[in-house]
Amino acid sequence: MPIRLAVVVAVALLVPGCLRHALPARRTVEATSPPRAGAASALPRTIRVATFNVHGKPARELASVLHYDPVLARADVIFLQEVKRIERPGTPPCSSACGIGKLLGYHAVYAPAQAMKEGSQGIAILSRAPILSTEVIELPYFDVVFNTAQRIALAATIDVAGTPVTFYSVHLENRITVGDRRRHILPVLEHAQRVDTPVIIAGDVNTTPFTWLWHVIPVPTGTQDDRLEELVREHGFATPVIHSGPTHEALHMRLDAIYTRGLATKRFAVSQAYNVSDHWALWADLAL
Numbered sequence: 001m002p003i004r005l006a007v008v009v010a011v012a013l014l015v016p017g018c019l020r021h022a023l024p025a026r027r028t029v030e031a032t033s034p035p036r037a038g039a040a041s042a043l044p045r046t047i048r049v050a051t052f053n054v055h056g057k058p059a060r061e062l063a064s065v066l067h068y069d070p071v072l073a074r075a076d077v078i079f080l081q082e083v084k085r086i087e088r089p090g091t092p093p094c095s096s097a098c099g100i101g102k103l104l105g106y107h108a109v110y111a112p113a114q115a116m117k118e119g120s121q122g123i124a125i126l127s128r129a130p131i132l133s134t135e136v137i138e139l140p141y142f143d144v145v146f147n148t149a150q151r152i153a154l155a156a157t158i159d160v161a162g163t164p165v166t167f168y169s170v171h172l173e174n175r176i177t178v179g180d181r182r183r184h185i186l187p188v189l190e191h192a193q194r195v196d197t198p199v200i201i202a203g204d205v206n207t208t209p210f211t212w213l214w215h216v217i218p219v220p221t222g223t224q225d226d227r228l229e230e231l232v233r234e235h236g237f238a239t240p241v242i243h244s245g246p247t248h249e250a251l252h253m254r255l256d257a258i259y260t261r262g263l264a265t266k267r268f269a270v271s272q273a274y275n276v277s278d279h280w281a282l283w284a285d286l287a288l
Helices: 003-014 059-068 096-104 178-193 224-234
Strands: 030-032 046-053 077-086 107-116 119-127 131-138 152-160 163-171 199-204 210-213 217-220 256-261 264-271 281-287
Touching (some): 046 163, 059 096, 077 096, 077 107, 077 163, 077 199, 096 119, 107 131, 119 152, 131 178, 152 178, 163 178, 224 256
Parallel strands (some): 046 077
Antiparallel strands (some): 107 119, 131 152, 152 163, 199 256, 210 217, 264 281
16 A cells, blocks of 8 residues: 555544543443343354444444344344443433343443543443353553553353353454554453353454554554464464455455354354444354
Protein backbone atom coordinates (compact mmCIF):
# COMPACT_ATOMS: atom_id res chain seq x y z
CA MET A 1 0.00 0.00 0.00
CA PRO A 2 1.45 3.45 -0.88
CA ILE A 3 2.60 5.49 2.10
CA ARG A 4 0.22 8.33 1.17
CA LEU A 5 -2.77 5.99 1.41
CA ALA A 6 -1.49 4.61 4.71
CA VAL A 7 -1.32 8.13 6.13
CA VAL A 8 -4.87 8.78 4.98
CA VAL A 9 -5.96 5.62 6.79
CA ALA A 10 -4.21 6.82 9.94
CA VAL A 11 -5.96 10.18 9.84
CA ALA A 12 -9.33 8.52 9.29
CA LEU A 13 -8.78 6.31 12.32
CA LEU A 14 -7.73 9.19 14.53
CA VAL A 15 -10.42 11.72 13.67
CA PRO A 16 -13.36 10.08 15.55
CA GLY A 17 -11.79 10.47 18.98
CA CYS A 18 -8.84 12.32 20.49
CA LEU A 19 -9.40 11.49 24.14
CA ARG A 20 -8.00 9.25 26.82
CA HIS A 21 -11.06 7.44 28.06
CA ALA A 22 -11.38 7.14 31.83
CA LEU A 23 -12.42 3.96 33.57
CA PRO A 24 -16.20 3.66 33.98
CA ALA A 25 -17.72 4.63 37.32
CA ARG A 26 -19.73 1.38 37.35
CA ARG A 27 -17.34 -1.53 36.66
CA THR A 28 -19.34 -4.57 37.77
CA VAL A 29 -20.43 -7.17 35.23
CA GLU A 30 -24.04 -6.71 34.13
CA ALA A 31 -25.99 -9.98 33.86
CA THR A 32 -29.36 -10.42 32.14
CA SER A 33 -31.58 -13.50 31.97
CA PRO A 34 -34.23 -13.96 29.28
CA PRO A 35 -37.73 -12.88 30.34
CA ARG A 36 -39.48 -15.98 29.13
CA ALA A 37 -39.39 -19.40 30.77
CA GLY A 38 -38.43 -22.65 29.11
CA ALA A 39 -34.95 -21.64 27.93
CA ALA A 40 -32.40 -24.41 27.40
CA SER A 41 -30.34 -25.42 30.45
CA ALA A 42 -27.38 -26.38 28.24
CA LEU A 43 -26.23 -25.85 24.67
CA PRO A 44 -26.18 -28.73 22.16
CA ARG A 45 -23.01 -30.65 21.38
CA THR A 46 -22.57 -28.74 18.11
CA ILE A 47 -22.94 -24.99 18.54
CA ARG A 48 -22.84 -21.95 16.31
CA VAL A 49 -20.75 -19.08 17.62
CA ALA A 50 -20.37 -15.62 16.14
CA THR A 51 -18.22 -12.62 16.96
CA PHE A 52 -19.40 -9.14 16.04
CA ASN A 53 -18.02 -5.65 16.73
CA VAL A 54 -21.32 -3.76 16.81
CA HIS A 55 -19.88 -0.22 16.62
CA GLY A 56 -21.99 1.07 19.51
CA LYS A 57 -25.34 0.46 17.79
CA PRO A 58 -28.53 0.35 19.93
CA ALA A 59 -30.19 -2.86 21.05
CA ARG A 60 -33.29 -2.72 18.84
CA GLU A 61 -31.28 -2.22 15.67
CA LEU A 62 -28.91 -5.05 16.55
CA ALA A 63 -31.70 -7.37 17.68
CA SER A 64 -33.42 -6.87 14.33
CA VAL A 65 -30.25 -7.84 12.46
CA LEU A 66 -29.59 -10.87 14.67
CA HIS A 67 -33.19 -11.99 14.28
CA TYR A 68 -33.51 -11.64 10.51
CA ASP A 69 -30.00 -12.60 9.36
CA PRO A 70 -30.45 -16.30 8.36
CA VAL A 71 -27.03 -17.29 9.71
CA LEU A 72 -26.83 -15.22 12.88
CA ALA A 73 -30.40 -16.09 13.90
CA ARG A 74 -29.15 -19.64 14.58
CA ALA A 75 -26.22 -18.57 16.77
CA ASP A 76 -26.00 -20.18 20.20
CA VAL A 77 -23.28 -17.87 21.55
CA ILE A 78 -22.43 -14.38 20.29
CA PHE A 79 -19.33 -12.44 21.32
CA LEU A 80 -19.87 -8.66 21.10
CA GLN A 81 -17.43 -5.76 21.13
CA GLU A 82 -17.95 -1.97 21.27
CA VAL A 83 -21.14 -2.49 23.25
CA LYS A 84 -22.60 0.70 24.75
CA ARG A 85 -24.56 1.20 27.94
CA ILE A 86 -26.43 4.46 28.49
CA GLU A 87 -26.62 5.42 32.15
CA ARG A 88 -29.12 8.12 33.13
CA PRO A 89 -30.31 9.08 36.62
CA GLY A 90 -33.55 7.33 37.55
CA THR A 91 -33.26 4.73 34.78
CA PRO A 92 -31.87 1.22 35.41
CA PRO A 93 -28.76 0.78 33.24
CA CYS A 94 -29.13 -1.75 30.44
CA SER A 95 -26.42 -2.21 27.81
CA SER A 96 -27.27 -3.03 24.22
CA ALA A 97 -26.32 -6.64 25.07
CA CYS A 98 -28.85 -6.55 27.91
CA GLY A 99 -31.42 -5.13 25.49
CA ILE A 100 -30.75 -7.82 22.89
CA GLY A 101 -31.08 -10.46 25.59
CA LYS A 102 -34.49 -9.18 26.60
CA LEU A 103 -35.71 -8.87 23.00
CA LEU A 104 -34.39 -12.19 21.66
CA GLY A 105 -34.30 -14.39 24.74
CA TYR A 106 -30.54 -14.61 25.28
CA HIS A 107 -28.71 -14.74 28.57
CA ALA A 108 -26.29 -11.82 28.45
CA VAL A 109 -23.25 -10.57 30.34
CA TYR A 110 -21.65 -7.17 29.73
CA ALA A 111 -18.36 -5.85 31.14
CA PRO A 112 -17.67 -2.09 30.86
CA ALA A 113 -14.14 -1.20 29.80
CA GLN A 114 -14.12 2.59 29.44
CA ALA A 115 -16.26 5.59 30.28
CA MET A 116 -18.14 7.20 27.42
CA LYS A 117 -20.52 10.12 27.17
CA GLU A 118 -23.66 9.20 29.15
CA GLY A 119 -22.34 5.79 30.15
CA SER A 120 -19.77 3.19 29.22
CA GLN A 121 -18.53 0.96 26.43
CA GLY A 122 -17.30 -2.60 26.74
CA ILE A 123 -17.67 -6.20 25.61
CA ALA A 124 -20.34 -8.83 26.07
CA ILE A 125 -21.36 -12.45 25.55
CA LEU A 126 -24.85 -13.66 24.61
CA SER A 127 -25.85 -17.29 25.19
CA ARG A 128 -28.94 -19.44 24.58
CA ALA A 129 -28.13 -21.32 27.81
CA PRO A 130 -27.39 -19.91 31.27
CA ILE A 131 -23.98 -18.36 31.85
CA LEU A 132 -22.60 -20.15 34.89
CA SER A 133 -19.70 -17.85 35.81
CA THR A 134 -17.88 -14.77 34.54
CA GLU A 135 -14.51 -13.12 35.03
CA VAL A 136 -13.02 -9.88 33.71
CA ILE A 137 -9.38 -9.95 32.59
CA GLU A 138 -7.54 -6.65 32.29
CA LEU A 139 -5.20 -6.47 29.31
CA PRO A 140 -1.93 -4.51 29.17
CA TYR A 141 -2.48 -0.78 28.83
CA PHE A 142 -1.02 1.07 25.85
CA ASP A 143 -1.07 4.86 25.57
CA VAL A 144 -1.79 5.16 21.85
CA VAL A 145 -1.89 8.99 21.93
CA PHE A 146 -5.40 9.29 20.50
CA ASN A 147 -8.52 7.51 21.73
CA THR A 148 -6.56 5.67 24.42
CA ALA A 149 -8.62 3.28 26.55
CA GLN A 150 -8.25 0.34 28.90
CA ARG A 151 -8.91 -2.95 27.11
CA ILE A 152 -10.36 -6.05 28.74
CA ALA A 153 -11.41 -9.61 28.01
CA LEU A 154 -14.54 -11.24 29.40
CA ALA A 155 -14.49 -14.95 30.31
CA ALA A 156 -17.72 -16.93 30.73
CA THR A 157 -18.44 -20.59 31.48
CA ILE A 158 -21.41 -22.22 29.74
CA ASP A 159 -22.67 -25.82 29.79
CA VAL A 160 -22.33 -27.44 26.33
CA ALA A 161 -24.03 -30.86 26.31
CA GLY A 162 -22.96 -31.53 29.90
CA THR A 163 -19.40 -30.22 29.46
CA PRO A 164 -18.37 -26.83 30.82
CA VAL A 165 -16.80 -24.71 28.09
CA THR A 166 -14.94 -21.43 28.64
CA PHE A 167 -15.69 -18.56 26.26
CA TYR A 168 -13.54 -15.42 26.02
CA SER A 169 -14.72 -12.22 24.32
CA VAL A 170 -11.75 -9.99 23.49
CA HIS A 171 -11.15 -6.58 21.96
CA LEU A 172 -7.49 -5.73 21.36
CA GLU A 173 -6.00 -2.29 20.82
CA ASN A 174 -5.71 -0.98 17.27
CA ARG A 175 -2.60 1.15 16.81
CA ILE A 176 0.14 -1.02 18.31
CA THR A 177 3.10 -2.93 16.96
CA VAL A 178 3.22 -6.62 16.13
CA GLY A 179 5.09 -7.35 19.36
CA ASP A 180 2.69 -5.29 21.46
CA ARG A 181 -0.29 -7.14 19.96
CA ARG A 182 1.22 -10.46 21.01
CA ARG A 183 1.77 -9.12 24.55
CA HIS A 184 -1.76 -7.73 24.56
CA ILE A 185 -3.47 -11.13 24.23
CA LEU A 186 -1.07 -13.00 26.53
CA PRO A 187 -3.19 -12.60 29.71
CA VAL A 188 -6.07 -14.37 27.93
CA LEU A 189 -3.85 -17.21 26.70
CA GLU A 190 -2.26 -17.61 30.13
CA HIS A 191 -5.67 -17.58 31.82
CA ALA A 192 -6.87 -20.28 29.40
CA GLN A 193 -3.84 -22.43 30.24
CA ARG A 194 -5.09 -22.60 33.84
CA VAL A 195 -8.53 -23.78 32.69
CA ASP A 196 -9.08 -27.50 32.02
CA THR A 197 -12.19 -27.04 29.84
CA PRO A 198 -12.57 -26.70 26.08
CA VAL A 199 -12.03 -23.05 25.17
CA ILE A 200 -13.23 -20.59 22.54
CA ILE A 201 -11.55 -17.18 22.21
CA ALA A 202 -13.27 -14.79 19.83
CA GLY A 203 -13.42 -11.10 19.13
CA ASP A 204 -11.98 -8.07 17.42
CA VAL A 205 -8.21 -8.58 17.52
CA ASN A 206 -7.55 -5.60 15.21
CA THR A 207 -5.03 -7.36 12.99
CA THR A 208 -4.65 -4.53 10.50
CA PRO A 209 -2.00 -4.97 7.79
CA PHE A 210 0.16 -2.33 9.51
CA THR A 211 2.56 -1.94 12.34
CA TRP A 212 2.36 1.45 14.05
CA LEU A 213 5.28 3.79 14.72
CA TRP A 214 4.72 5.85 17.88
CA HIS A 215 1.08 4.59 17.72
CA VAL A 216 0.34 7.14 15.00
CA ILE A 217 2.12 6.29 11.73
CA PRO A 218 1.00 3.08 9.96
CA VAL A 219 3.68 1.09 8.18
CA PRO A 220 2.36 -1.65 5.85
CA THR A 221 3.68 -5.02 7.04
CA GLY A 222 1.05 -7.69 6.40
CA THR A 223 2.28 -9.61 9.46
CA GLN A 224 -0.06 -8.61 12.30
CA ASP A 225 -2.40 -11.59 11.81
CA ASP A 226 0.38 -14.09 11.05
CA ARG A 227 2.42 -13.29 14.17
CA LEU A 228 -0.60 -13.22 16.47
CA GLU A 229 -1.87 -16.56 15.20
CA GLU A 230 1.60 -18.03 15.56
CA LEU A 231 1.53 -17.12 19.27
CA VAL A 232 -1.99 -18.51 19.70
CA ARG A 233 -0.95 -21.86 18.18
CA GLU A 234 2.11 -21.97 20.46
CA HIS A 235 -0.32 -21.90 23.39
CA GLY A 236 -2.22 -24.94 22.13
CA PHE A 237 -5.04 -23.29 20.20
CA ALA A 238 -6.27 -23.97 16.69
CA THR A 239 -6.80 -21.03 14.33
CA PRO A 240 -9.49 -22.60 12.13
CA VAL A 241 -11.02 -19.52 10.47
CA ILE A 242 -7.93 -17.83 9.05
CA HIS A 243 -9.35 -18.21 5.53
CA SER A 244 -12.61 -16.47 6.40
CA GLY A 245 -11.89 -13.47 4.20
CA PRO A 246 -12.39 -9.84 5.27
CA THR A 247 -14.40 -8.90 8.34
CA HIS A 248 -14.22 -5.11 7.90
CA GLU A 249 -15.48 -2.88 5.12
CA ALA A 250 -12.36 -0.64 5.06
CA LEU A 251 -9.63 -2.06 2.82
CA HIS A 252 -11.29 -5.47 3.26
CA MET A 253 -9.23 -6.15 6.38
CA ARG A 254 -9.51 -9.34 8.45
CA LEU A 255 -9.74 -7.90 11.95
CA ASP A 256 -11.79 -10.54 13.77
CA ALA A 257 -10.88 -14.06 14.84
CA ILE A 258 -12.04 -17.29 16.48
CA TYR A 259 -9.53 -19.55 18.25
CA THR A 260 -10.43 -22.96 19.69
CA ARG A 261 -9.14 -25.71 21.97
CA GLY A 262 -10.93 -29.01 22.37
CA LEU A 263 -13.52 -28.39 19.65
CA ALA A 264 -13.72 -29.32 15.99
CA THR A 265 -14.68 -26.67 13.45
CA LYS A 266 -17.33 -27.89 11.00
CA ARG A 267 -17.71 -24.76 8.88
CA PHE A 268 -17.28 -21.00 9.07
CA ALA A 269 -17.96 -17.85 7.07
CA VAL A 270 -18.59 -14.12 7.30
CA SER A 271 -21.99 -12.45 7.31
CA GLN A 272 -22.24 -8.79 6.34
CA ALA A 273 -25.18 -8.54 8.80
CA TYR A 274 -27.00 -5.95 6.71
CA ASN A 275 -23.99 -3.62 7.13
CA VAL A 276 -25.29 -2.42 10.49
CA SER A 277 -21.68 -1.98 11.66
CA ASP A 278 -18.31 -1.17 10.08
CA HIS A 279 -17.38 -4.78 10.98
CA TRP A 280 -18.98 -7.89 9.57
CA ALA A 281 -19.91 -10.86 11.74
CA LEU A 282 -17.60 -13.89 11.74
CA TRP A 283 -19.27 -17.19 12.62
CA ALA A 284 -18.35 -20.87 12.99
CA ASP A 285 -20.06 -24.18 13.76
CA LEU A 286 -18.06 -25.99 16.46
CA ALA A 287 -18.45 -29.47 17.97
CA LEU A 288 -17.07 -31.03 21.13
